[in-house]
Amino acid sequence: MIGLRWLAILGLLTGVALLKMIELGPAKNVNLMGLAGLAMILLNVTYLLFASAKRQYGKTELVMLLNIQMVIDLLFLTFLVHLTGSEESPLILFYVFHIILASIIFPGGFSYYYSVLVIFLFSGLLALGHIGIIDHQCFFKEIHLGGDIRYAIAIWFIFVITMIVAAYLAQNVTQRHRRVREKLEIANRKLQEVNKTKTTFFRYASHEMKAPVATIQSTLMVIDEVLGDKIDDRVRDMAKRAIGKTSEIIEMLKDLSDLTYGNLQEHQETEELDLKSLLSEIVADMSAGAERKQQTLTFQEPAKPCPYSGNLDALKKIFNNLVSNAIRYTQEGGSIEVQLKPSLDRYTIEIIDNGPGIPESEQVNVFKEFYRTPSAKEHVSEGTGLGLSIVERMVELHSGSIQLISHDGQGSTFVVELPLGEIL
């Protein structure tokens, strides 16, 4: 409301300046309008100071303060209408704005109360002018209709109908809008609850499924590793293959569980961390895997620390996944480089490999759940196809973005951008 009032004041003072230039109205009235504008500036500054001094209001208190401002505004407008010729004044149309504003700001039937107030103010102005208690102002030098009672009655009649209809329409539209918004809010809350229940259920179900598979794998490992000497080689091979299958199931359950990450509020905690140290740690952890494939894994780190507020677990998952993918899919002897580039409003992290690359036709699908590119399946048999979906979701949790730049046979670069500022 304070913002809108600045606009009104600007309009008024511009109007005053124009009237001065073309000398349309009496100089005394135009000067008074200018003074009214200055008074409104003072008043608006007072509202602004009041609002910044005490930011938290109760609902009743807020409604009362807004009502006071609205009534004072209407008194000002009535004064301006008086200065510009009462029933002759084009400013009477501005009363409609207040009716619409009242229906938007206040719940219930406030727009009707304001239409009554506006009618009362305008009627009072006309009546006082015509019985001679206040002087009728002939604002437009060459047009003087105000003295004619028939003109005044006609304008008053149209004015009253306009205000009532405006109140009715504004109230109707805003009420409908409020009802739709309430319904949407209720539906949204229900959806969030259902989603939370689903996620919680999924996590428990996932654990319940993982527990017996973990037991099966533990048992198979005992058969393979502890009792291996006492059993037939073929049985031992079967046990080994079964261990591989159970590993896939466990990996899948873990990935599915990670996909629900961020759906629950308890995971959305952030902490102050240093991205440079985090990436350095991840690269160090992964270096053994790269060495096994005679790959070069390097980290181009910036000179200074990179403070960032984010979720440590999620960030670890993002970069562990991207770096381990690069190691998995890059040929023996290849190279992987991690770059961290700070800028004013974001960190850009690039994971660059000189592996086989991803054909353009397959790039649109790489972030889709359960999708594994045919070339990925060809190079590495295991994998759930969930890793990059998880990475994308976790990057989004940080209001960031992830992009793949790759050409068939020319390596791949995953670019993660993490904006600084409010996240999660």
Add this chain to the structure above:
Amino acid sequence: MSKKVLIIDDDFDLVEAMRITLEAAGFEVVDAQDGESGLAMIKSEAPNLVILDVMMSAMDEGFHVAYKIREDESIKDTPIVMLTAVGNQTGFQFDPGKDADFLPVDTFLDKPVNPKKLVDVVRENIKV
């Protein structure tokens, strides 16, 4: 004399797998199916180490058993290896590194249990 390990876990098959592994490595193994009988057996059997599952009949039963062991003067020094298959799936978010101060256990061991790792962890904690 062989060292004694008490396994407190309600998963019979997992207990058997660990029993075979540990017995093959020269340990004596006793087991309990729940926290209450497990606590009683710590006193009666005086094991050199306890392997404790986090989730038994109650979701956090393992934690309660661990606290009770540490509160009881006669058994509080018994090393505890806690079996975890939890992490993201259950809502328990703990990290042995970060949370060791308030979780009174010596080592966390992930399920599925790798036999070699199990033997290493038990040996390390009993200081064989």
